[in-house]
Amino acid sequence: MRIAIIGAGGIGRGYAVLLAREGHAPVFWSPTGAAEADFAGGKPLTATGILPGELSVPVAASSAEAIDGAEVVIIAVTANGFRRVMEAIAPQLAAGQTVIVSAHCSFAALYLAKLLAERGLELPIVAWSTTAVTARKSGPTGVHISGVRSQVDIAAVPKRLETEGLAACRALFGDRFALRDDVLAIMLSNLNPPAHMANMLGNLTRAEKGEDWPNYGSITPAVGRIVEAMDRERLALAAAFGLTVRTVQDHYALSFGVEPGPVSDMAQAVYRKRPELLGPKSLDTRFITEDVPFGLLPLERLGAIAGVPMPLHQAGIELFSAISARGFRAENDLLPLLDLDGLSAVEVHRLAREGWAGC
Incomplete structure (x- = not known):
């Protein structure tokens, strides 16, 4: 199958490798144009790590070129690029295609569904709780x-349309997907924001000074207790919407194959397996600039709607807005476009399940 990968960062490149190994035909489109520059002249993509190899991946000059003839479109950009990408691809999408948002946050799938509804088009938009690979650019x-x-x-x-969406995911990446109740x-299953917030707080000056520090190895008992306390808030919010989601311990066990226990113990077990994974060396990191406005803020908004405290x-x-001298509440460019203010918890939940059908 022809697969359009929107974004050519580490995750998008990792997907290209996986897809090519399964006989699919990935094509990149980078909204910044970086992919065209990186792979100019037909330079191959070189993979190292657990899936080493070299392959040629075509790079489209436009979103229309990438999407034309693609059976599946995978959005693999950071959350602060969602709006730009979705507004670029929405006019190009056509009946019969499936869109995957990897990984999903901040009602992104609902925003794309709204753009398509304005065209009278409805497609399976599949939201992933996390990425299927852990990968990073290397040069x-x-x-x-x-x-x-x-x-x-x-x-x-x-x-x-979840059955069609699930079938598309499995056709591309195998039987590794589990359907949850709804988007x-x-x-409410995104564990990155609380874990990243806690770890950045505990290692703030190390990141600011550009020091080497182990990401999982730095999740001490104190940092782990912050993660666990934030997890209790998230689980209470899910329960208010009648949803059951995995705990942070479940996430670690499934993602890394470590034994359940306190978060700090599980993180140290991950560190022993993956000591090469380092924390950010700057405060200008997606651990803050993405996870605060697009991870923490939407849950705060849902808490206000459902009447669940999220202190x-x-x-x-507030802390990271002060630390970064930025107004992160104003940096989420998706929430203002969804008109959630004034909706009840029941109405928000219905929207998450039905999209804009009949609106």
């Missing part, structure tokens, strides 16, 4: 793939 034309997850939770907007459950999530937004 202009390289990718280092350090892991492939055994299970990824997914849901589709609208829910009634709201996927939003640690609120504190994280």
Whole structure:
């Protein structure tokens, strides 16, 4: 199958390697134009890590060129690029295609569904709770793939197209996907924001000074207790919407194959397996600039809608806004476009399941 990968960072490159190994035909489109520059002249993509090899991946000059003839479109950009990408691809998408958002946050699938509804088009938009690979760019034309997850939770907007969405995911990446209740459950299954917030707080000056520090090895008992306390807020919010989601311990066990226990113990077990994974060496990191406005803020908003206190999530937004001298509450460019203010918890949940059908 022809697969359009929107974004050519580490995750997009990792997907290209996996897809090519399964006989699919990936094509990149980079909204910044970086992929065209990196792979100019037909330079190959070189993979290291658990899936070493070299392959040629075509790079489209436009979103229309990438999407034309593609059976599946995978959005693999950071959350602060979602709006730009979705507004670029929405006019090009056509009946019969499936869109995957990897990984999903901040009602992104709902925003794309809204753009398509304005065209009178409805497609399976599949939201992933996390990425199927752990990978990073290694130089202009390289990718280092350090892991492939055994299970990824997914849901589709609208829910009634979830069977088609699940089939597309499995056709591309195998039987590693589990359907959850709906896209709201996927939003409430994103464990990166609380874990990243806690670890950045505990290692703030190390990141600011550009020091080497182990990402998982630095999740001490104190940092782990922050993660666990934030997890209790998230689980209470899910329960208010009648949803059951995995705990942070479940996430670690499924993602890394470590024994359940306190978060700090599980993180140290991951560190022993993956000591090469380092924390950010700057405060200008997606651990802050993506996870605060697009991870913490939407859960704070859902808490306000459902009447569930989210004090640690609120504190994280305020603390990192002060630390970074930025107004992170104003940096989420998706929430203002969804008109959630004034909706009840029941109405928000219905929207997450049905999209804009009949609106």
